Amino acid sequence: MRVRIWGTRGSYPVAHAHMLRYGGNTTCVEVEAEGHCIILDAGTGLRMLSEALQRLPAQPRQYDLLITHTHWDHIIGFPFFAPLFDPNVSLDIYGLARTQSSLRTTLAGALSDPLFPLQFDDLRAQLNFFEIGAGSEFELGPVKVRTALANHPYRALAYRLETSRGVLTFIPDTGPFHTVLFGEQRIEWAGQPTARSQSELRELAAMKEAILELAYGADWLIYDAQFTDAQYARFPHWGHSSASQAREIAEAAQVRQLILFHHDPHRTDTELDQIVAKQQSLAAPGLLVTAAFEGMELERRP
């Protein structure tokens, strides 16, 4: 199992001289296992992966795309993925089942007039949609996949990918599990958390339990660290975590390497260096703290 990170940024892509080292493309991670290609999220990093695939002597015919949720920063690379226009390609797309609209309708709506000059029917690849929920388990070639719910506005999935050669847990968008419980409704925020019912507190505790289980013992935990602690205090209703909250989850789940992810579009390379150094200095023994950068590769050492 080899992991490559193609997009690291959250919210929106940003082209800025002081952010190039960690990168300005939005979320996209490639997992390769025994020739099987699995893609996590379709942010603008997917365009970079697409360009790299075009340079290969032979391209895969089959891809699996696992989508955490369909906020723009996680789907805007989708139409720039060249294999979509190849009739010999088959693409299986997994995402959260919703009562309001199907995954296909959501993607097609984003890709059609008047938002985009394509029609969904123009795509030549064979597309298969799989709507899944929290707690799903399935196999993609040699990779065992498991899901849980992240704590994010309108809900998002988190994924665990496991082979005998490594375990990756991908949680790009989640708030912590103590202040706000996100669901289908917008959270109004007037500077104070609203009183939470016992059932909400129980739901938050159960969600955290499932997330820790999803991350447990992982070689690599890619985790939302959009905020500083000061930003989290101001914007807890946005559904993102701070770097220290990410580290606490990594410690509780006893992962080997934390990869801070979904960088704020204002976060410079220098600031990220400092955040990594600080969280590493605070980390429990045995936990390696890193921040995702474009081009980062992860592979278990033999």
Added chain:
Amino acid sequence: MKVRFWGVRGYVPTPDAAMLRYGGNTCCTAVTGDQGELIVLDTGTGFCMLGDELMQGEFGRGRGTLTLLISHTYWDHILGLPFPGVVHIPGNRLDIYGPDSTRGSLQMVYDGMLSPVYSPVFGLAHIGATHRFTPISTEPFIVGQLTIRAMPLSYRPHSPIWAYRLEERGRVLVYITDVRYGESGIREAAIAFARNAHVLIHSAPYLRAEEVEDYGHSRIEDAIETAQAADVERLVLFHHAPTRTDDELDAIVDRLRQMLAAQGSALQLLAAAEGMELVV
């Protein structure tokens, strides 16, 4: 009036070291009138950077007024809107002009773009600034001391694409993007609309010789031909292709300038770069 470019890339943002000089953020151009009126042409990701700068002034205190002129609603022209803090500060005003589509009014398109399945904003109603949508027509309208005209430059009803002409004290700026000259009568309409502009900003992603699927989008040579036929003073190419490096763009502009000089053309040619400012 003055122009400043905040996003000049077409289709998709390109955070790439080889493209930073011209810039990798998508379409957003700010025009400031002589009396300080602020008018923004399209809200691609360049709008996020403009928003950050506006935060330092009146907009940071909830006392700013912004006129947005939207050419059309493809991602690279609208997706930057909800991110800057200034659009969430009560008291700020956004006057948004643009075309309705047969698939829904401009307001409905923005509302859909911000719906919870796509955006944590949960819909247009939660944009904190006061916002008003006005569908455009070919009737001129006034913003401060500027007269603004709009003209449809595509007949595809699902995705209407409009151009803008801004005039102040006899000075003229024209903005034409994503135009499809293959449609009947569009070339003539664009030339008439750009007539005698002091500055023409025209999308120009690819050269005719480049074999790319580009949805019928105009080529760089089309922009030059329109500018020449309309007796434009300065032509600014923008909406650069996402694969175009700074060095390649430099070379293209050099070659085109040599071609214009050889023709004895008086047309001044520029390629828009992020941060570039022009006095019209």
